């Protein structure tokens with residue numbers, strides 16, 4: 001019996017079982033390059049980023065028995081991603097994969113060939129594609145919106161509420177306390193916001209101290225990060241707790257959150273710090289609703305101290321391994337402390353966040369829905385010299401808005417709607433042509449104007465290989481300087497062929513598969529189109545050696 005116990009213990013340890021009988025998705029200890037709930041420019045991170053030794057092609061396994069409910073292949077977002085539903089009501093997600101396992105890949109290729117598309121979003125019925133616990137499902141990569149090899153891993157409920165995977169007993173070595181990066185005190189006076197950065201003094205390993213003299217009502221804003229052992233990566237902090245003496249006032253604890261909250265929460269950050277310094281200062285005030293899944297709030301988070309009295313406030317930062325940091329703030333009722341004003345830059349058009357707007361100027365029209373902006377704001381709205389000005393570089397935009405841009409030129413060949421940002425960089429702006437207007441839906445403020453792109457996309461073969469075998473590939477660099485690649489199609493011997501596209505590296509590639517019958521001599525045709533319809537056609541003859 002004892003022996004059996006040891007064997008089981010050995011195997012559960014060896015295979016990386018957790019107490020919930022979840023396998024590790026990778027074959028070695030988990031190191032994180034991102035954690036659950038950390039704030040990104042797109043909002044909260046809804047999973048963990050697991051390091052894959054800086055490489056692509058590492059084995060990825062299913063954490064439990066289940067069935068594949070969805071597979072997506074995309075050049076953005078999660079790239080190649082697998083969703084597996086498990087019987088305990090949970091779903092696991094494996095993103096940015098380089099490749100699927102052979103069995104899964106064959107099934108996906110069938111649908112790619114059927115629809116003649118590389119990108120795909122395929123849902124599967126229950127038990128259509130069964131998966132065993134620990135089964136190899138794919139290989140780690142860097143596909144989609146990923147800027148370095150890693151596995152983006154999520155655990156969700158079946159109805160897509162992301163949960164913190166580290167609550168499922170995955171071991172991540174961590175003896176490092178969370179850190180406070182920046183601490184601000186804010187006060188509102190006569191409708192303006194004033195702020196002061198507080199100097200923090202380290203008392204010992206876990207305690208930091210600061211003091212603030214004020215007789216005004218104050219709230220605090222904090223930027224915090226956390227690291228785990230054996231890595232240099234800077235990640236988010238699991239728990240932030242604002243306390244006065246022993247009373248918990250506001251607590252953030254990232255066990256779960258929703259996709260609605262993912263982006264909405266950006267409204268609780270200090271916008272100026274976010275846009276000018278990329279600092280994620282969470283404002284601990286009464287605007288934070290306890291309806292958020294990760295928030296517990298008993299009081300407003302605003303503090304007032306009478307003249308000559310004091311108040312002891314603590315912000316406690318914790319990780320999942322109970323490493324704690326305490327930031328102790330002594331508030332002293334004294335009026336001598338100087339606050340800096342936050343200069344709000346005012347523009348010509350006032351926008352209330354809770355109203356919708358339909359603005360027309362010289363035939364150009366802009367429509368903002370309610371809550372397009374997180375807070376009341378102003379924007380520079382003008383149409384002069386054939387340019388639509390829609391500017392406020394100091395605010396993030398919550399929801400997309402529509403622009404109807406009048407076309408006052410005769411030649412429409414290569415014409416497109418362009419946008420330039422506050423730094424003067426120009427971009428192609430996706431839009432539809434309708435009744436002499438470009439209609440765009442966008443989240444980007446800036447200057448909008450018309451421009452022409454008459455230059456065709458370019459294509460260049462990688463390497464000089466004219467003959468390939470079944471383990472080799474055909475690769476090409478494709479690029480379009482001005483507006484970018486809209487689509488590409490490739491045919492081998494007049495049959496549509498699956499070419500994978502990696503826009504980060506501007507390449508497309510073909511690997512011999514079971515769906516294309518390669519002959520000794522093969523005709524390849526590639527057609528690439530840019531965003532305005534300039535087309536380049538490329539032809540080649542290549543040889544296949546079985």
Ligand SMILES: [Zn+2]
Pocket residue numbers: 034045047048049151152153
């Ligand atoms: Zn991620």
